[in-house]
Amino acid sequence: DQQVKQNSPSLSVQEGRISILNCDYTNSMFDYFLWYKKYPAEGPTFLISISSIKDKNEDGRFTVFLNKSAKHLSLHIVPSQPGDSAVYFCAASGNTDKLIFGTGTRLQVFP
Amino acid sequence: DAEITQSPRHKITETGRQVTLACHQTWNHNNMFWYRQDLGHGLRLLHYSYGVQDTNKGEVSDGYSVSRSNTEDLPLTLESAASSQTSVYFCASRAGNTGELFFGEGSRLTVL
Numbered sequence: 186d187q188q189v190k191q192n193s194p195s196l197s198v199q200e201g202r203i204s205i206l207n208c209d210y211t212n213s214m215f216d217y218f219l220w221y222k223k224y225p226a227e228g229p230t231f232l233i234s235i236s237s238i239k240d241k242n243e244d245g246r247f248t249v250f251l252n253k254s255a256k257h258l259s260l261h262i263v264p265s266q267p268g269d270s271a272v273y274f275c276a277a278s279g280n281t282d283k284l285i286f287g288t289g290t291r292l293q294v295f296p
Numbered sequence: 297d298a299e300i301t302q303s304p305r306h307k308i309t310e311t312g313r314q315v316t317l318a319c320h321q322t323w324n325h326n327n328m329f330w331y332r333q334d335l336g337h338g339l340r341l342l343h344y345s346y347g348v349q350d351t352n353k354g355e356v357s358d359g360y361s362v363s364r365s366n367t368e369d370l371p372l373t374l375e376s377a378a379s380s381q382t383s384v385y386f387c388a389s390r391a392g393n394t395g396e397l398f399f400g401e402g403s404r405l406t407v408l
Contacts (some may be wrong), residue, residue, distance in 0.1 A: 193340075219396060222403030228386055230341070240399045274338060283354070286331070286339035 188212045191278050191287035198294050204262040206290050208275035211256065215277040220249060220260050220282070223272045232273075233260070265294045299323075302387050302400035310408055315374045317403045319387030327390040328370040330354075331398065332360060332383040339386065345370055346393075377407045 190209045198204045208218075216237040221229035235242040235249045235258065242249050248261045262269055272291050275282045300321040309315050310321050319328065330342040341354030343362040351362050359381060361373045374381055388397040 189338075217394060221399075226402070227332060228388075228401045230399070232394040234396065260326070275338075278394070283344065284329075285355075285399060288336060288338035 187288070188215075189275060189285050189287040190288050191273075191275060192199075193290050194288070195291040195293070198265045198292065200296050201264045202266060202296055204260075204265045204269065204292055204294065206260040206262075206273050206292065207265075208258045208260075208287055209256060210275070210277050212279060212285075214279035215285075217278045218249070219249060219276045219278075220242070220247075220256050220275045221276060221286075223274065223289070229274060262292075264291075267294050270294050286287065298386060300389055300398055302385075302401045302403045304403060305401065307403045308406045308408065309377050310348070311379060313377050315377050315405065317372045317385055317387075317405070319367055319370045319372065319400060321387075321389045321398075322368065323389060323390035323391065323398070324367055325391050325398075326367065327337075327393065328389075329388045330370065330372045331386045331388065331400070332356070332362070333386060334383050341390060342372065343370075374405075377405075379407050381405065382407045 198254045219234040220232040222232045223229040233247050251258045272289045274289045278284050303318045326347045329344040331339040342360050345364040370383050384402050386402050387400040
């Protein structure tokens, strides 16, 4: 049973526009959420996180929104750049502190 | 700079062989993890360790084992490799019990 779901396997966005990546979770015990970015042949790298006590966290072009009632989080990238083309994973943890990852969304930013 | 390294980066083996993937980190992190990445499944947790002599099973642990004899290393062993274990394996570490994981560059394993 997939506890963290990313229902869009891929997303294509024009450079300069907003990219919105979505993530849903089923476990109400999750209280900490992270986004990772992965380039081909490299390990995932941490991008941004949010605690369940917040509903928004911003870091430069990247903003994560958390809707606890809907068990949904999203990552907004504004403006999108070609270097943002990568696979993005959302991850969640709760009282067990292990990170559970989603299946990933491949973002392509075209000129 | 402190880092986390995996070896080998690429390996081809035959069904039934024993394979060990190495993971070494120089951050002195207590927590270390092994994940596998497969299309359609994302990153799935195999095993993890919170310190020396501590090991725990993750979501998909069958066919895999780990050992933690020191802080720096968490080798992953496949006792008898199967074709279903063809995957990319990532090791990760973390200083404490919460927060971000730092990942290695991955080991691509092909089992023929």
